[in-house]
Amino acid sequence: MNASAERVQQACAFMVADHCFAIDADLVTEVLHGGSLSPVPLAPESIVGLLHLRGRIVPVIDMRRRLGFAALSPSAVRTHLVLRQQDERYSLLVDEVLDVHDFPAERIEQPAKAVGPATDAVSGVFPGPAGLVHFLDPQRIVQSLVRQRTAPFIRHGASHGG
Amino acid sequence: MAGLNDNAEFIQEFLVESTENLDQLDRDLIALEQAPADEDRLASIFRTVHTIKGNSGFFGFSKLGALTHSGEHLLGKLRDGKLSLDDRVTGSLYSMVDAVRSILQSIEATGSEGDQDFRDLAQTLTAVAAGEAAAVAAKPKAPAPESAEKPPSAVPTPSPSVVPAAEAPRPPEKADEKSSEQPTAGRSATESTIRVDVGLVASILDLVGELVLARNQLRSIDSVDPAMQAVVQRINAVTNALQETAVKTRLQPIEQVFSKFPRTVRDLAVACGKEVHLVIDGVDTELDRTLIESIRDPLTHLVRNAVDHGIEPPAVREAAGKPRAGTLSLRAFNESGQVTIEVQDDGGGIPVEAARAKAVAKGLVAADVAATLPDEQVLQFIFAPGFSTAAAVTAVSGRGVGMDVVKTNIEAIGGTVDLQSVAGAGTTIRVRVPLTLAIMPALIVRSGSERLAIPQAAVSELVPLRPDRDGARIEGLEGAAVIRLRGRLVPVVFLDEFLGLRDRTACRDEGTVVVVRVDDHEFGIVVDGLRTAGGGSVVAATAEVASLTTIVVKPIGSLLAQAGIYAGASVLGDGRVVLILDLRGLVRAAELPPVKQPLETSAAGGATASTRDEDRYLVCRTAAGRRIAMPLAVVRRLENVPANDLQSVGAKRVVRRGDAFTPVVDADGLLGSAPALPTDTVHLVVLGEGAGGVGLAVRQILDVEVAESPLQPGLASCGVLGSLSLGGIATEVIDLAAARAVNQP
Numbered sequence: 001m002n003a004s005a006e007r008v009q010q011a012c013a014f015m016v017a018d019h020c021f022a023i024d025a026d027l028v029t030e031v032l033h034g035g036s037l038s039p040v041p042l043a044p045e046s047i048v049g050l051l052h053l054r055g056r057i058v059p060v061i062d063m064r065r066r067l068g069f070a071a072l073s074p075s076a077v078r079t080h081l082v083l084r085q086q087d088e089r090y091s092l093l094v095d096e097v098l099d100v101h102d103f104p105a106e107r108i109e110q111p112a113k114a115v116g117p118a119t120d121a122v123s124g125v126f127p128g129p130a131g132l133v134h135f136l137d138p139q140r141i142v143q144s145l146v147r148q149r150t151a152p153f154i155r156h157g158a159s160h161g162g
Numbered sequence: 163m164a165g166l167n168d169n170a171e172f173i174q175e176f177l178v179e180s181t182e183n184l185d186q187l188d189r190d191l192i193a194l195e196q197a198p199a200d201e202d203r204l205a206s207i208f209r210t211v212h213t214i215k216g217n218s219g220f221f222g223f224s225k226l227g228a229l230t231h232s233g234e235h236l237l238g239k240l241r242d243g244k245l246s247l248d249d250r251v252t253g254s255l256y257s258m259v260d261a262v263r264s265i266l267q268s269i270e271a272t273g274s275e276g277d278q279d280f281r282d283l284a285q286t287l288t289a290v291a292a293g294e295a296a297a298v299a300a301k302p303k304a305p306a307p308e309s310a311e312k313p314p315s316a317v318p319t320p321s322p323s324v325v326p327a328a329e330a331p332r333p334p335e336k337a338d339e340k341s342s343e344q345p346t347a348g349r350s351a352t353e354s355t356i357r358v359d360v361g362l363v364a365s366i367l368d369l370v371g372e373l374v375l376a377r378n379q380l381r382s383i384d385s386v387d388p389a390m391q392a393v394v395q396r397i398n399a400v401t402n403a404l405q406e407t408a409v410k411t412r413l414q415p416i417e418q419v420f421s422k423f424p425r426t427v428r429d430l431a432v433a434c435g436k437e438v439h440l441v442i443d444g445v446d447t448e449l450d451r452t453l454i455e456s457i458r459d460p461l462t463h464l465v466r467n468a469v470d471h472g473i474e475p476p477a478v479r480e481a482a483g484k485p486r487a488g489t490l491s492l493r494a495f496n497e498s499g500q501v502t503i504e505v506q507d508d509g510g511g512i513p514v515e516a517a518r519a520k521a522v523a524k525g526l527v528a529a530d531v532a533a534t535l536p537d538e539q540v541l542q543f544i545f546a547p548g549f550s551t552a553a554a555v556t557a558v559s560g561r562g563v564g565m566d567v568v569k570t571n572i573e574a575i576g577g578t579v580d581l582q583s584v585a586g587a588g589t590t591i592r593v594r595v596p597l598t599l600a601i602m603p604a605l606i607v608r609s610g611s612e613r614l615a616i617p618q619a620a621v622s623e624l625v626p627l628r629p630d631r632d633g634a635r636i637e638g639l640e641g642a643a644v645i646r647l648r649g650r651l652v653p654v655v656f657l658d659e660f661l662g663l664r665d666r667t668a669c670r671d672e673g674t675v676v677v678v679r680v681d682d683h684e685f686g687i688v689v690d691g692l693r694t695a696g697g698g699s700v701v702a703a704t705a706e707v708a709s710l711t712t713i714v715v716k717p718i719g720s721l722l723a724q725a726g727i728y729a730g731a732s733v734l735g736d737g738r739v740v741l742i743l744d745l746r747g748l749v750r751a752a753e754l755p756p757v758k759q760p761l762e763t764s765a766a767g768g769a770t771a772s773t774r775d776e777d778r779y780l781v782c783r784t785a786a787g788r789r790i791a792m793p794l795a796v797v798r799r800l801e802n803v804p805a806n807d808l809q810s811v812g813a814k815r816v817v818r819r820g821d822a823f824t825p826v827v828d829a830d831g832l833l834g835s836a837p838a839l840p841t842d843t844v845h846l847v848v849l850g851e852g853a854g855g856v857g858l859a860v861r862q863i864l865d866v867e868v869a870e871s872p873l874q875p876g877l878a879s880c881g882v883l884g885s886l887s888l889g890g891i892a893t894e895v896i897d898l899a900a901a902r903a904v905n906q907p
Contacts, residue, residue: 038739038741040728041662042661042725044725047722050731050739050741052733052737052739054368054369055369055371056368057716057717057730057731057733058719059719061721088719088720089719090721145721
């Protein structure tokens with residue numbers, strides 16, 4: 001491999017509703033399975049609760065809701081991808097964490113124009129062997145949450161992401 | 163590269179140390195002014211300046227070096243008795259301290275000494291040293307050190323004419339041999355303390371919190387093994403002690419704030435032409451470091467006020483039979499888990515009558531009410547925004563930051579401000595702040611399936627709801643519920659409903675009202691019950707102490723903090739996360755009205771209960787934001803209707819209730835502004851038959867208020883009968899005839 005010649009982006013890949021996403025691996029502090037959540041009344045819809053993580057209180061963003069996919073039943077065991085950004089921690093609740101990969105930076109392409117919750121945080125697309133890998137901009141994941149008002153109970157259908 | 167980093171680190175250390183030394187220098191100089199013969203003090207000042215000089219040479223800060231060299235030279239003359247302390251000497255030394263501080267600030271901000279030129283000051287220092295030395299030499303009888311008090315001719319900066327041309331400043335490169343022999347020992351504090359990064363302390367506290375939880379789990383494991391029990395017992399004890407100790411690492415002595423005040427007071431007194439004797443007590447009292455920063459500005463303001471407005475000029479004091487010099491005393495001490503700071507002056511006190519007149523002039527209180535108010539209540543007006551009794555705005559105080567800001571800032575950290583003033587005898591202001599914000603006592607309440615924490619500092623009382631007996635019960639209309647509390651009407655918020663935990667239904671008459679005070683607001687939070695941190699339910703709502711828990715406050719991150727409803731979160735003994743309510747945020751989110759002047763309500767007392775019905779109005783806000791009211795007597799009921807349920811019949815909109823149709827009219831439309839019906843839920847005020855039985859659509863139902871003024875028909879406009887004062891705010895009263903007209907064919 002001539003990896004040394006190529007600029008690589010190290011990213012942690014994960015699955016949400018059968019789609020593959022990736023996020024800068026440097027931001028990921030840990031991966032947890034399960035864990036009980038405390039609900040937060042009046043929080044933005046995508047924030048499904050608070051996770052108690054060794055003395056820290058970490059808000060949990062359900063990536064299915066955030067990206068506009070159908071919600072899973074609360075009993076489904078999912079995985080926390082805990083990120084650290086500017087001294088703040090938060091957890092992305094995802095279906096499955098895959099692995100940390102080196103992606104050749106040149107082959108990550110600009111995404112199409114953002115049109116909805118599924119695409120507004122996507123900063124790049126990589127054509128992987130098993131399908132597209134969507135790179136997420138952590139800041140944009142959070143920014144739209146701040147704007148998002150308290151949940152009206154409207155869910156996007158599963159077809160939205162397909 | 164490593165070397166460069168090291169240097170930066172050393173410089174940082176140098177800056178921190180020098181800044182501390184400068185504070186010490188300020189204190190020493192003031193002490194020296196009072197006791198010019200104190201050789202130890204002089205030696206300490208000399209050492210401090212010498213240390214800064216030495217370090218600045220080491221780092222190549224030439225301006226700093228030159229300046230401190232001149233200062234050291236002057237101090238050397240003083241120490242050797244060739245010069246006596248007077249205003250010129252102290253004035254130039256103070257100028258030097260200021261200049262050194264400004265250079266240090268420049269180094270901290272930009273890494274360089276800055277563009278300011280301090281050569282004049284260095285020259286002045288040298289001139290003062292040389293000039294005075296010559297004068298002393300000419301007069302063999304040196305003036306006694308006590309003479310420091312007087313000369314009227316003395317000016318801080320000497321005119322250039324006194325500088326003998328021959329005495330040019332010595333080049334700073336030439337080290338003072340004598341001074342280098344001076345031992346630099348004597349700072350015991352630096353030997354027994356270490357500097358630790360704040361982040362490290364925070365992470366230690368986090369880990370200790372984690373340990374506490376693990377300990378709790380350990381204790382819940384049943385074990386019959388006595389050895390195991392003994393170990394658990396020991397871990398328990400050690401954990402408790404560790405937690406207590408770890409919390410203390412965040413505490414710092416209040417001296418950090420107080421240390422600035424001798425200088426502040428001295429400069430102010432000089433500027434105001436006053437004589438002030440400052441007494442400081444309790445500098446060892448400890449406080450969380452974040453709070454130390456928060457109280458710095460409010461306290462400085464109080465001290466400035468005391469010198470500028472409180473203490474009278476010497477002539478006035480003498481005329482009043484007081485000593486010429488006023489006494490300003492600063493005291494800090496621990497009191498029942500809080501820190502109390504007293505700022506006391508023996509000045510003229512606050513002129514109560516002036517305050518009374520000002521309050522009336524500012525429209526804070528009606529003239530007839532003001533006349534009957536006790537003095538203590540009049541003094542509380544001092545905390546109203548923009549209130550000042552000082553006749554003239556002086557350069558020192560009165561710069562727009564008033565007592566209201568002091569109060570707001572102190573309350574923002576969970577503290578209180580009390581004021582006592584005796585005319586002619588002085589003013590005492592007592593500031594109480596919690597020891598720390600990281601840990602606070604809180605009331606854990608239950609609402610639906612949730613538990614939430616309410617900061618105890620804001621809780622004034624707990625009122626159980628007892629519909630069956632004579633106890634408190636919820637009254638008022640939906641959306642404007644109140645309870646009666648000793649004749650006052652206190653608005654209440656149903657926590658479950660507010661948080662969207664469940665629709666409020668039958669449980670309206672059960673539970674407990676937690677009455678809280680925050681800023682100008684007093685309101686009740688209706689909760690299902692009170693809980694101890696352990697999870698046990700408190701049966702009697704009067705068990706104030708039972709459900710009070712000390713919780714460790716943890717940040718919840720900007721994502722949730724922006725909602726403004728939660729101040730943080732905490733982990734209870736059982737490991738569950740509990741959110742801490744931000745009461746100010748609650749006031750904003752629930753749009754609670756501020757309390758009418760407390761005096762007014764207490765003076766009104768029983769009057770509230772006996773208010774005639776026709777004087778009571780329902781106050782609403784329209785979609786367009788207008789504040790409107792209608793007599794409560796004509797209101798039949800209040801309804802929340804989903805916008806989808808509105809039906810069109812011809813040009814009208816109606817809502818169906820059983821077989822009857824209620825015509826709906828948008829309040830804004832009635833008032834002649836553009837209708838802007840909300841898209842989700844419509845709040846309807848359904849009026850009685852006398853008003854055409856129409857449903858008036860508004861954005862929000864605010865409150866039931868008692869009219870405070872007669873109706874002013876002169877302010878009538880389309881659909882408006884006139885205006886009157888409700889809840890202290892001018893409110894439009896809708897014209898019922900216009901509403902009736904809507905329903906006419």
